[in-house]
Amino acid sequence: MPRPGVTLLFTALWDVCVKRDRRLIGHSSVWALPMYAAALLALEALGQRLRRWPLPLRALIYTAFIYQWELTWGAGLSLVGACPWDYSAFRFNFRGVVTLEYAPCWAAAALIAEKVVIKNTLRLRLELGKKTCTTGQVIRNAQTQTNSGWSKLQHVQRGQVIKNTLRLRLE
Numbered sequence: 001m002p003r004p005g006v007t008l009l010f011t012a013l014w015d016v017c018v019k020r021d022r023r024l025i026g027h028s029s030v031w032a033l034p035m036y037a038a039a040l041l042a043l044e045a046l047g048q049r050l051r052r053w054p055l056p057l058r059a060l061i062y063t064a065f066i067y068q069w070e071l072t073w074g075a076g077l078s079l080v081g082a083c084p085w086d087y088s089a090f091r092f093n094f095r096g097v098v099t100l101e102y103a104p105c106w107a108a109a110a111l112i113a114e115k116v117v118i119k120n121t122l123r124l125r126l127e128l129g130k131k132t133c134t135t136g137q138v139i140r141n142a143q144t145q146t147n148s149g150w151s152k153l154q155h156v157q158r159g160q161v162i163k164n165t166l167r168l169r170l171e
Contacts, residue, residue, distance in 0.1 A: 062114070
């Protein structure tokens with residue numbers, strides 16, 4: 001499932017293609033934050049179960065999952081008058097909360113989530129601790145940190161204790 005920022009981009013590009021509106025004015029809702037965050041967690045768990053299945057079948061299952069997710073959220077938010085989307089104008093919609101016209105987009109979004117977002121998120125590791133470094137270690141660590149996206153260590157001297165380090169790194 002796309003994140004809210006991606007939703008802004010998607011809706012802006014959709015309006016360019018469908019309505020010929022070149023202003024690139026996207027729209028989203030604060031409801032998108034918990035909806036997409038929870039969907040990504042659920043999609044990650046689903047992907048772990050399906051990881052050995054063929055790609056086209058996974059795409060189909062992910063798309064069905066997204067439709068179920070969107071239908072559930074859309075129906076629930078509609079009950080309280082807070083549904084931020086309305087697909088009533090689409091030919092293949094169901095009660096205005098889902099539409100089949102988005103199926104290719106949802107399949108692509110799910111596969112991008114699996115292959116890029118979830119894959120890289122699962123590689124993140126959190127390190128917490130204290131470390132005394134030699135100069136050689138600091139140089140190696142600084143290079144490793146730069147290559148894997150960490151910030152550089154600057155002017156750390158031999159024997160200096162780096163206290164309470166908290167780092168996020170990719171493995």
